[in-house]
Amino acid sequence: MKHAFLLLLLLGGFSATAQVLRTRTVKLMGSRFDIILVAPDSLTAESHIDTVIAEVTRIENLISDWKEDSQISQVNRNAGIAPVRVDPEVFALTERALHFSQITHGAFDISFAAMDRIWKFDGSMTAMPSPEAVKKSVEKVGYRDILLDQAQSTIFLKRKGMKIGFGALGEGYAADRCRDLMLARGIKAGIVNGSGDMSTWGKQPDGSDWTVGITNPHRKDTLFAVVALRQSAVVTSGSYEKFVVFNGRRYSHIINPRTGYPATGVSSVTVFGPSAETANGFSTSLMVLGQAAGLKLIEKYPNYTYILVTDEGRIFSSPSLALKQTRL
Known part of the structure; x- marks a missing residue:
């Protein structure tokens, strides 16, 4: 359920201090990564950007499901056959993903990777898929059939094709x-x-906070909120770039893994908190759960705040963000 990203970085001015800011944009994990570091000098900054790129590449080689020699690809090839031993890092990431599946009752599910891509968002769809086709598209999806053995550090997918x-x-x-x-x-x-999954820390060279602008999902050329970030992560999921409309109803490219049908009712969700990984899990889940169930979930986690926009343009946000606007 890869999401669309609605974030715009707003850089402040530069100071006359010794700190310099360097940026680099690269393609990693099949997506755009923007790396921005503040360091005492350009050489130090560029060297550390190289380190960031190497670290992302290392992680990609562990968890990519399209690299044949990755540990996750080995797990997938052995679905229904045998458990696969993985590094503790991969095991822990899988554990956290399954925890999200449990707290969302399957609205978030890493076994979505087996879903048949029957929905097309490139303009080629002229009719909705049949209920039978939708049901069949998710028959190999189901987080409850992912078995973890902590003692052996193994992952086993119970059914072939998962x-x-x-x-x-x-x-x-x-x-x-x-x-x-x-x-x-x-x-x-x-x-x-990482393509909209943003971790920030510290301040800009002039001492000002990093800030992020949240795009109006109903008018993509405008912002409706600007939020200062302090030692924080921020992730936005949205449906305004990829969707189809049938019988006057808009269907998002974000698919509900429990039903096979696209999410409806929410245009965008932005989540702030200490972890981009967790913020991503929440933003994706809230798109699927919808406004009522989604807000009921995230309000149980006070370290994370949110801005949610419905298809009708209503805005719901955490009180601590002090966002006065309630409708676009």
Whole structure:
């Protein structure tokens, strides 16, 4: 359930201090990564950007479900056959993903990777798929059939044809890892933005906070909120770029893994918090759960705040964000 991203980085001015800001944009994990670091000099910044790229590449080689030699690909090839031993890092990421499946009752599910792609969002669809085709498209999806053995560090997919994938968590996890790695190496400020899964820390060279603009999902050329980020991650999921309309109803490209039908009712969800990985899980889940059930879930986790926009343009947000606007 790869989502659309609605984030615009708003950089402030530069100071006359010794700190410099360097940026680089690269393609990693099949997506755009923007890496922004603040360091004492250009050479240090560029060297650490290289380190970030190497770390993301290392993670990609572990968890990519389209690289044949990755551990996740090995797990998928052995679905219905045998458990596969994986690194503790991969095991822990899978555990956290399954926890999201449990708290969302399957609205989030890493076994979505086995879903048949019967919905097309490129303009080629002229009619809705049949109920039978939709039901069949998710017959190999089901997080309850993912078995973890902590003692052996193994993952086993019970049914042949099952697959798991980290398209909805991997970039956020990588962004978090790189932020922590840079802090450990003395880089006190920066941003790692994995295709909209953004981890930030510290401040800009002029001492101002990093800020992020939230795009109006009903008017893509405008912002409706600008939020300062302090040692924070932010992720946006949205349906305004990829959707189809049948009988006057808009169907998102984000598919409900429990039903096989696209999510409806919510145009965008932005989630702020300490972890981009977790924020991604929440933003994707809230798109599927919808406004009422989604807000009931995330309000149980006070470390995470949200801005949710419905298809009708109503805005719901955490009180702590002090967002006064209630409708677009």
